[in-house]
Amino acid sequence: MxxxxxxxxxxxxxxxxxxxxxxxxxxxxxxxxxxxxxxxxxxxxxxxxxxxxxxxxxxxxxxxxxxxxxxxxxxxxxxxxxxxxxxxxxxxxxxxxxxxxxxxxxxxxxxxxxxxxxxxxxxxxxxxxxxxxxxxxxxxxxxxxxxxxxxxxxxxxxxxxxxxxxxxxxxxxxxxxxxxxxRDDLRELPPRSSEVEIAVRGMRTAVTLSGIGSVFGGASADAGSLLLLDALDQAISAGEIEDTTRSDGADGESDGAPEEARAATPGEGSPAVLSARSVIDLGSGNGLLAAYLRSALPAARLLATDDDLDAVASTRATLESLAADAATSDGAVGTEESVGVDAGGRPGEARVLWEASLAGQAADSADLVLLNPPFHDGAAIDATLVQGLLDAVARVLRPGGQLWFVHNSHLRYRHELESRIGSVQQRARDRRFTVLQATRS
CATH class of the missing domain: 3.40.50.150 (Vaccinia Virus protein VP39)
Structure with missing residues (x-):
């Protein structure tokens, strides 16, 4: 118009x-x-x-x-x-x-x-x-x-x-x-940053977080995200979740099994193993969860998305710092800034997109999604803010794919996850936060 x-x-x-x-x-x-x-x-x-x-x-x-x-x-x-x-x-x-x-x-x-x-x-x-x-x-x-x-x-x-x-x-x-x-004496502002230690496959690893503008939490590590990562790292260290370098051949190509079977078919005498080829940090904020996924599952295609432009810039800066520290040739971070770019890409690629509720992503395209969602509209708690995000996750997860979700412990989300996604298991809980794992049915 x-x-x-x-x-x-x-x-x-x-x-x-x-x-x-x-x-x-x-x-x-x-x-x-x-x-x-x-x-x-x-x-x-x-x-x-x-x-x-x-x-x-x-x-x-x-x-x-x-x-x-x-x-x-x-x-x-x-x-x-x-x-x-x-x-x-x-x-x-x-x-x-x-x-x-x-x-x-x-x-x-x-x-x-x-x-x-x-x-x-x-x-x-x-x-x-x-x-x-x-x-x-x-x-x-x-x-x-x-x-x-x-x-x-x-x-x-x-x-x-x-x-x-x-x-x-x-x-x-x-x-x-x-x-x-x-003024004449202007200088370029460096992003606010801080270093946080997280466990990556059981090893304590330093990650530099960037906080640009109004991103939630600035450059600090959110306590709920840290609880989620501790629980997720235990699962990855135990072999419950693997990236393509471990679940497929050395070249990362598929073994020909149907997409939905990769997460649902257990090995003989062992629990099901999720093969994480495509992983998403939904609502990436300052990039803490995305940085963990990049480190723990380096062969997976990583997509970090947020509907806030400052969060997108913060996540990108965090991942670029991680790539620089790793000094690997395949550590480049995608620079797509347009809305609705698909998450597809080569194994090991990381992309950061500005979009709402995975609007540009294909159905049944992701194996693993991490979500530490907003629960407040201003100062008031608004549990309905999460429902649209859960619907988006249900759409993009492949059958057998997993959502790892952290929420305030006094709120109740198990039924929401069960009705929208599938079976739910509690993976961690403390006085403030609860971590749930939901498997797409």
Missing amino acids: DSSSPDETAPAADQTDRLILEVARTELGLGANGGADGDLVVLDDATGALTRAALDALEGTQHRVVVQETSVQHALALAEEHRGALGEGRLLIAGLEDAPADLATLLAGRSVHLALARLPKALAALEVRASSLARAGVPALIAGGRVKHMTRSQNEVLAEVYDEVHATRGLGKSRALVARTA
Whole structure:
């Protein structure tokens, strides 16, 4: 849908949007004298109103609107609403239609007039976005939010990369920060990182985690994920799960057994062994689970996915650090950033994708999925957030494939897994978390 014919179902501009646009008009002349003296950047456009206004302001010019959304669902919704502008090249959306996902890369060589943004709740996310804008030469940023979520620290973060920072007068319960004139002494921000030790086939192994922007947990190891990995490593060390170098011939080729039989047919006098050719870290966050899978099952095809762009960047940085430490020729991490790229690939390949609920993955294509899902919507626990993810897992798992799932111990998920996937076994439990293994029927 072209911006000149707004989607009647799209969310209306809220109070924060109206304030951002009013400040852009009054302080920086957006919309005056034919629009703007360069491209316009829009970040995390919750309602789509900032993108619509930016496209209107640049109508009839050669300039473009450049959008980066943290949420893949929001990015896809904007792409659907503005199919015409996207096809004409008047709109670029980070991570879609072959556009780079990284903001600094996307803005390289562009002349930008102004950036409009919703203030992220995480200071680390604001730091990354403001630094990318300033290093790209974006002369001004207007970032708005609800007053109850705003702090003096946000001003200080912006002042690290811009010479002039001030707050506007409020509009209702919203206020905006205006940052102007990028500083001369800018430096590229290294990703936040920390080292954590995990057991890989019984051996203590150091992994460097990266935490970029608003990724959940930053660069720290989540306690639930650590419990899941301890239980999974015991299973792999005991031979319950093998990668293709151990379950097939040395060349990694199939022995000709049916796909569903690889996980369901036990050896004589022994329990069933799962042959893990294709493994997935669903909701990869900072990449801890993906790094374990890469280390413990190196011959398997690894897919790490998340619907959050900061999580995708964090996972990729973690896996690249792991590959550099291993110094192996086949340790490269795939760079696909588009939505809906299939998980297929050569044995031992690792890919990191920005997508929601495995939307681009084929049915019956995975042998093993790890999932440490979100249980909170803001501060409130919302158990329904998990149901769509479980449906996605049920679709992509092959018969006999396994889901390893960790959840808060006071919540009850066994029935959800049994009804959607198949038989369930508890593999670990402590006061805070429970690890379940579900086998696809």
